[in-house]
Amino acid sequence: MNDSFGRFRSSEFNKMTDIYKLIEKAKRTGKIEKGTNEVTKAIERGTAKFVAYAVDVEPKEIVQHLPLLCKEKGIPCQEVDNKQKLGIAVGLPVSASSVVVIEAGDAESDIRALK
Numbered sequence: 001m002n003d004s005f006g007r008f009r010s011s012e013f014n015k016m017t018d019i020y021k022l023i024e025k026a027k028r029t030g031k032i033e034k035g036t037n038e039v040t041k042a043i044e045r046g047t048a049k050f051v052a053y054a055v056d057v058e059p060k061e062i063v064q065h066l067p068l069l070c071k072e073k074g075i076p077c078q079e080v081d082n083k084q085k086l087g088i089a090v091g092l093p094v095s096a097s098s099v100v101v102i103e104a105g106d107a108e109s110d111i112r113a114l115k
Contacts, residue, residue, distance in 0.1 A: 029105025
C-alpha cells in the first residue's frame with residue numbers, strides 16, 4: 001500500500017496536521033504574526049517561540065532564510081505543505097507564506113515537544 005500523500009509520507013502528513021492545530025491553538029490563546037517580514041523581525045528580536053513556513057511559496061527565496069535564522073537563534077521551525085492551509089490556520093482569507101508564534105498560550109507544551 002502506498003503511504004504517501006503528494007510528496008509527503010502519511011507520518012509527515014500527520015505531523016503537518018499537528019503543526020496546523022498548534023498554530024490554530026496559539027492563535028486562539030496566545031499571539032501570532034503573519035507574513036515573512038513580521039516573522040523575520042520576530043526572529044531577529046528574539047520574540048519568536050515557533051516558526052512555520054510553506055514549501056509551495058514562489059519564489060523560494062522569500063522564505064529560504066527562515067530555517068537558517070531559526071537554527072542560529074535556537075527557535076523551532078517547521079515547513080508545512082501549503083500556504084493556503086497556513087493562511088486558513090491563522091484565520092486569513094488568503095494564503096500565508098509564513099507565521100510566527102510570539103506568545104504560545106495553550107500551545108506551549110506542543111512547542112516544547114517539537115524541540
